[in-house]
Amino acid sequence: MTEFKEDVSIVLGGAAGQGIQTVEGILTYALKRSGYHVYANKEYMSRVRGGINTTEIRVSSRRVRAFVKRIDILVPFKQGVLSWVSDRLSKETVVLGERENVEEEFLGRVNLVEVPLTKLALETGSQLYINTTAAGLIVGLFHGDFGAVEEYIRKRFGSKGENVVNKNIEAAKKGYELGVKLCEEGTIRVEVGRDEKVREEILLSGTEAVGIGALAGGMNFLSFYPMSPSTGVSTFAAQKAEEFGIIVEQVEDEISAINMALGAWFAGARAMVSTSGGGFALMSEALSLAGMAENPIVIHLAQRPGPATGLPTRTMQGDLNLVLYAGHGDFPRIILAPGSMEEAFYLTAEAFNLADKYQVPVIILTDQYFVDTYYNLPRPDLGRVRFEKYIVEAKPGYRRYELTEDGISPRAVPGYGEEVVIANGNEHDEWGDITEEAELTREMQEKRAIRKLETIRKNAPLPRLIGSENARYLVVSWGSTLHAVEEAIEKLGRDDVAFLHFSWVYPLNPETKRFFEGKTVIVVENNVTGQFADLLKKELGVDVHHRVLKYDGRPFSVEEVFDALKGVVE
Amino acid sequence: MNLPTGREAFEPRRPTSKDVAWCPGCGNFGIRNILISALAELGLKPSEVAIISGIGQAAKMPHYINANGYHTLHGRAIPIATGVKAASPELTVIAEGGDGDMYAEGGNHLLHAIRRNPDITVLIHDNQIYGLTKGQASPTTMVGMKTPTQPWGVFEEPFNPIALAIAMNASFVARTFMGYFRESVEIIKKAIQHKGLAIVDILHPCVSFNKVNTYAWYREHTYWMDDHDPHDREAAFKRALEEDPLPLGIFYVNEKPTFEESVPAYRVDKRPLWQREPKLDLVEKFFEDKKA
Ligand SMILES: Cc1ncc(C[n+]2csc(CCOP(=O)(O)OP(=O)(O)O)c2C)c(N)n1
Ligand code: SF4
Numbered sequence: 001m002t003e004f005k006e007d008v009s010i011v012l013g014g015a016a017g018q019g020i021q022t023v024e025g026i027l028t029y030a031l032k033r034s035g036y037h038v039y040a041n042k043e044y045m046s047r048v049r050g051g052i053n054t055t056e057i058r059v060s061s062r063r064v065r066a067f068v069k070r071i072d073i074l075v076p077f078k079q080g081v082l083s084w085v086s087d088r089l090s091k092e093t094v095v096l097g098e099r100e101n102v103e104e105e106f107l108g109r110v111n112l113v114e115v116p117l118t119k120l121a122l123e124t125g126s127q128l129y130i131n132t133t134a135a136g137l138i139v140g141l142f143h144g145d146f147g148a149v150e151e152y153i154r155k156r157f158g159s160k161g162e163n164v165v166n167k168n169i170e171a172a173k174k175g176y177e178l179g180v181k182l183c184e185e186g187t188i189r190v191e192v193g194r195d196e197k198v199r200e201e202i203l204l205s206g207t208e209a210v211g212i213g214a215l216a217g218g219m220n221f222l223s224f225y226p227m228s229p230s231t232g233v234s235t236f237a238a239q240k241a242e243e244f245g246i247i248v249e250q251v252e253d254e255i256s257a258i259n260m261a262l263g264a265w266f267a268g269a270r271a272m273v274s275t276s277g278g279g280f281a282l283m284s285e286a287l288s289l290a291g292m293a294e295n296p297i298v299i300h301l302a303q304r305p306g307p308a309t310g311l312p313t314r315t316m317q318g319d320l321n322l323v324l325y326a327g328h329g330d331f332p333r334i335i336l337a338p339g340s341m342e343e344a345f346y347l348t349a350e351a352f353n354l355a356d357k358y359q360v361p362v363i364i365l366t367d368q369y370f371v372d373t374y375y376n377l378p379r380p381d382l383g384r385v386r387f388e389k390y391i392v393e394a395k396p397g398y399r400r401y402e403l404t405e406d407g408i409s410p411r412a413v414p415g416y417g418e419e420v421v422i423a424n425g426n427e428h429d430e431w432g433d434i435t436e437e438a439e440l441t442r443e444m445q446e447k448r449a450i451r452k453l454e455t456i457r458k459n460a461p462l463p464r465l466i467g468s469e470n471a472r473y474l475v476v477s478w479g480s481t482l483h484a485v486e487e488a489i490e491k492l493g494r495d496d497v498a499f500l501h502f503s504w505v506y507p508l509n510p511e512t513k514r515f516f517e518g519k520t521v522i523v524v525e526n527n528v529t530g531q532f533a534d535l536l537k538k539e540l541g542v543d544v545h546h547r548v549l550k551y552d553g554r555p556f557s558v559e560e561v562f563d564a565l566k567g568v569v570e
Numbered sequence: 571m572n573l574p575t576g577r578e579a580f581e582p583r584r585p586t587s588k589d590v591a592w593c594p595g596c597g598n599f600g601i602r603n604i605l606i607s608a609l610a611e612l613g614l615k616p617s618e619v620a621i622i623s624g625i626g627q628a629a630k631m632p633h634y635i636n637a638n639g640y641h642t643l644h645g646r647a648i649p650i651a652t653g654v655k656a657a658s659p660e661l662t663v664i665a666e667g668g669d670g671d672m673y674a675e676g677g678n679h680l681l682h683a684i685r686r687n688p689d690i691t692v693l694i695h696d697n698q699i700y701g702l703t704k705g706q707a708s709p710t711t712m713v714g715m716k717t718p719t720q721p722w723g724v725f726e727e728p729f730n731p732i733a734l735a736i737a738m739n740a741s742f743v744a745r746t747f748m749g750y751f752r753e754s755v756e757i758i759k760k761a762i763q764h765k766g767l768a769i770v771d772i773l774h775p776c777v778s779f780n781k782v783n784t785y786a787w788y789r790e791h792t793y794w795m796d797d798h799d800p801h802d803r804e805a806a807f808k809r810a811l812e813e814d815p816l817p818l819g820i821f822y823v824n825e826k827p828t829f830e831e832s833v834p835a836y837r838v839d840k841r842p843l844w845q846r847e848p849k850l851d852l853v854e855k856f857f858e859d860k861k862a
Contacts, residue, residue: 218846218848265657414617415660416844419617423639
């Protein structure tokens with residue numbers, strides 16, 4: 001008998017197009033509705049059919065939000081899955097599935113619990129139902145709420161007619177009963193506590209958190225050119241365009257995307273572009289225009305490994321330097337990197353206020369791992385979302401680039417007020433007309449690149465410290481690695497280790513320096529050189545003592561961070 | 571304070587906008603006058619007009635006309651103007667630039683703007699040369715012309731913007747020569763009034779760098795189409811292929827839905843985007859749906 005307690009990691013593996021997402025959808029929905037905490041993340045190959053894709057689902061009695069390497073239950077839908085994840089298998093792993101999906105060499109080495117999925121599906125009428133059968137099976141192991149499975153199937157397949165719905169429910173039921181039976185027979189035992197509060201919570205992915213955050217921030221224009229893994233946010237916005245009455249346009253290239261969005265902001269819209277590193281590279285010319293013309297813009301960049309097309313469907317935090325330095329000439333920008341779904345929602349909404357207020361590019365950095373992750377969380381509080389509008393009326397005598405103490409000139413939009421608004425990507429005078437005057441050039445350069453940057457810097461929020469201010473070790477991370485580091489430190493259970501997470505990445509408030517004083521600093525990041533560690537040195541003069549880096553295109557697992565930190569502190 | 575009206579209203583009033591950076595005798599002056607007349611005769615106010623330009627001599631226009639303006643990047647005026655119009659459809663939006671700006675660096679955007687059909691007017695100052703960068707060949711430079719960067723003479727086939735636009739079924743396609751003032755004003759007025767993307771290729775001499783296509787050359791090598799029906803696409807295409815003399819006038823008019831009419835943003839709410847607020851009730855509803 002194999003027993004799983006408190007926290008179970010289930011991995012489903014199969015070919016692209018085999019319907020693993022259906023299983024994932026049913027499982028996470030039904031288990032959440034049953035009162036279990038759930039987390040899911042997928043890894044997939046850059047192909048439309050075939051290959052091997054896997055999804056990890058964690059089911060737990062406590063909040064779980066990070067990827068673990070460990071596999072407790074593996075459900076292979078084809079041969080090759082076991083080899084693909086062989087380094088994640090252990091003696092305890094239960095392989096739940098059909099013998100023909102297990103490679104010869106693994107037979108005898110793994111704990112195979114044979115389940116006749118195909119047979120059960122065929123009994124329902126077609127092999128097609130194998131996914132729902134498998135989903136039912138796992139829900140059954142948890143004695144989950146079957147009503148929630150039915151609900152999900154009705155929602156998801158409702159448009160395909162009553163017959164399809166009923167057949168799927170029947171298939172799921174067969175799986176469910178088998179799952180319950182496996183427990184009763186004592187083949188597998190699962191003990192995970194339920195938490196009533198979870199039922200009322202929502203399931204949200206990184207893609208949705210950014211997308212809905214943008215809508216909460218008043219985004220009403222999005223232009224894009226598709227590129228994985230950023231496309232999900234554009235798709236999300238397009239699906240919501242009618243309901244929200246916004247403009248979402250797929251354009252000819254990334255150059256057009258960002259320029260169109262700049263035009264929209266110039267005329268007062270709240271515009272966003274969503275892209276990945278390669279697309280952003282094409283946008284860097286327009287980024288400079290935004291800098292010079294002080295044209296607000298919000299850019300969502302979902303990172304994937306580079307250089308060039310790199311690994312299209314994998315993850316990395318490798319574009320920090322790109323967004324820090326892209327564009328020619330000096331101009332300020334704001335870089336945000338949410339670590340949790342809550343942060344992604346609130347920060348994306350706030351990005352629009354920041355862009356409007358400071359009239360600079362605001363870049364939201366996520367990555368493939370983050371956009372494809374989801375888990376349950378309490379519903380965000382809309383009372384915390386602020387809508388701040390900084391547009392002024394162009395009254396006679398209005399000057400678009402008025403020189404001010406804090407570097408911020410009042411921004412008017414064409415058509416609001418009698419006076420005209422002149423914006424300019426060439427160096428300009430206060431009215432917006434071209435200038436080549438030396439003194440004025442100096443003043444304008446200082447206004448943008450020094451005074452405005454200082455204003456942003458001193459108003460920048462501080463990073464979040466978890467643990468004691470007096471801890472000897474300070475673990476530092478930014479963006480999507482938040483939860484893996486958090487869980488690893490928890491597991492470490494030492495009070496001389498504190499954790500500092502940055503979701504506001506640049507510019508850094510000078511006060512941030514105090515967190516580092518007298519500490520052994522360990523930076524954890526998902527890239528090959530330690531781009532954020534270098535930024536800490538450059539911005540704050542902070543010395544980083546250890547860099548924990550991962551750059552194989554995969555996210556950090558809790559175990560990997562744990563092992564690395566253990567190696568440093570012991 | 572009373573702001574001026576009519577033609578006067580469009581005369582620049584800002585301190586440095588009187589320092590015009592065009593060479594004496596340049597065709598750009600004529601285009602400026604034509605544009606001011608067209609805007610004034612249409613009864614528009616400067617605050618209702620937005621001129622979005624790229625980079626080049628032609629693209630300096632926003633500084634010499636009093637209207638809203640955005641002097642942007644080489645080749646990018648069209649997408650930016652599209653964004654402006656989409657965000658604020660009440661504005662009269664004009665994208666302006668040279669032949670290098672619109673046909674070389676911005677060529678791809680022109681193609682896709684024709685497909686997207688925003689209700690903007692694209693004015694191309696076609697002097698068949700690069701002015702600002704001092705005399706290199708442009709996409710419309712004639713075969714055989716020698717330049718500092720094509721000392722062996724240009725051999726690339728010149729771009730035919732008119733034929734291209736008609737082939738792509740553009741909404742409004744015209745050509746004029748700025749030397750004909752009244753006719754040009756009328757064409758530009760029609761282009762601005764036209765609902766949908768209007769492309770006007772405006773021939774104009776560059777007195778500093780193009781010694782071939784002079785004022786006299788344009789007069790000798792152009793003619794007005796009197797008997798042409800702009801709704802006849804085939805006839806328009808035939809005219810577009812004529813090379814010498816070059817036909818002038820409106821080649822093609824094709825009414826079709828505009829970009830702004832097609833997006834859902836204005837179906838119910840007609841206000842420009844800057845007047846709108848986040849729909850938090852719908853965000854709330856999204857979360858509510860996510861619970862179940
Ligand atoms: C990205 C980029 N490449 C090149 C240039 C240099 N450049 C400025 S204007 C110009 C061409 C101007 O020619 P045209 O568009 O025909 O305008 P004209 O000056 O003749 O009015 C070029 C190549 C630039 N500003 N930006
Ligand atoms: S360089 Fe040519 S196009 Fe430019 S202002 Fe002089 S004459 Fe006109």
